[in-house]
Amino acid sequence: MSPKRYVARSRAIAARALGDETMVMSAASSTLFTLDQVATLIWEAADGVTPLDQIVTDKVCKQYDVTPDVALRDANALVEQLAEQGLLLLSDQPITEPGKLAAGAR
């Protein structure tokens, strides 16, 4: 069984919902991104303490016709991408303070 994965929105971003999408700008690079409806669900639930698999089950699978395996695979790919851009923090432990990452976070 793979370890739990926790996700938290970075503090070094600007973000705003625009209809059913979300605009996110990286403060570091001034690059603008948009998240679609499903990605917005994960983004909004990325509180650092709810595991990603639970977010997928509670939010994505409840609203969309998708199996948990497929949804979790897509969610993992998304959060990896967002972490690469510095928009999201990932950790195998809960992230209680996005400015101070727990060990194992990146």
Next chain:
Amino acid sequence: MSHLVTEMTAKALDLSIPLSVQLDLTYRCNERCVHCYLDHHDHGEMTTAEIKDLLDQMAEAGVFYLTISGGEIMMRRDFFAILEHARARTFCIKLKTNGILIGEKEANRLKSLGVESIQVSIYSHRPEVHDAITKLPGSLKQSIEAIRRLRGRGLRVIVANVLMTKNAVDYAGVQELCKELDAHFTMDPTITPMMDGDRSILDLNVDEGTLREVFRNGALVGNVEEFCAPPQGPDDEALDSLPCSAGHTACYVSPYGDVYPCVQFPLPCGNVRRTKFADIWRHSPQLNEVRSITLRDMPSCSKCAHGATCSRCPGLAFMEGDMRGPSYQDCEKSYARTGIPSENLKARKASPEPYHSLRLVQIQGVQVPSLGLNGKMSEPSPVPA
């Protein structure tokens, strides 16, 4: 504008969302720039609590890009409390400042709060010119020191170079300075009237020859041939287009809570001390009137060859007396850019303003000649050949 930004702006327009707001925290300033359009006295600025509440309302309304400006923003002792609150509401923040009050501590704080960019006004690379414009000795040195502090921390700095008669030959020097400071250079060749309508500072605008030179400088405008290309005239798509973002996806809030379509468009639309920001945005009759105007509704501009490509500012047109009319300053820019006069300029040339000979009027028993505003002889408006 990138494709994504265009897409987001179009979506905001469809959803009637105020994507961008400029909020001036104060009109007070530690400089006294000769071209400034503001009254620097405090006539009752919003309190910290009022501004924080406004920021909450703006976040709720969907505002994403927030420009915090003034006056000098750091004249407010609560500036960092306001900025911290704004960042907690995840606005994308641009600051406009002269930088004079940005020391090491302030630069660290700005870095930790994560602002998108900081715009600093630099009028010349020469202290005797810059300081004469700001009327503050030593101001160029202090502004440059601030830029170095900000850049040293990796913050994005935009240098705003306002072009006027007093610094008309210095923009290349400011560009060089920006290269040295690793700051982004921008230039604005337009001096606008004061917000109370006083047009006396317009005398500081550079002449047509200087504008023409600027518009043919590839280092400033990019592709000169494209930038200065003769206008093709507006097609149907252009005629149905909107003049600019003012009132459509953007607006301005003064330190006193007054809402306007733009900082350069002094049409009062409501006050956030009396009405919720979202209600003003959605229901203000003035904003709705601004929104109703397309190029097709503008009697002169819709027939003008420059109609589709002109940088016409509806706020300047409003200050000239008609928000559906042309803006003379922009007509002059279109002419300097392309050498082709606008319909407005042609009409002025065909029927110049009537000459009124001097006459005598009597005020409080003293006979004085009736001259122009402020007792000065008005110069006839220049009309291009």
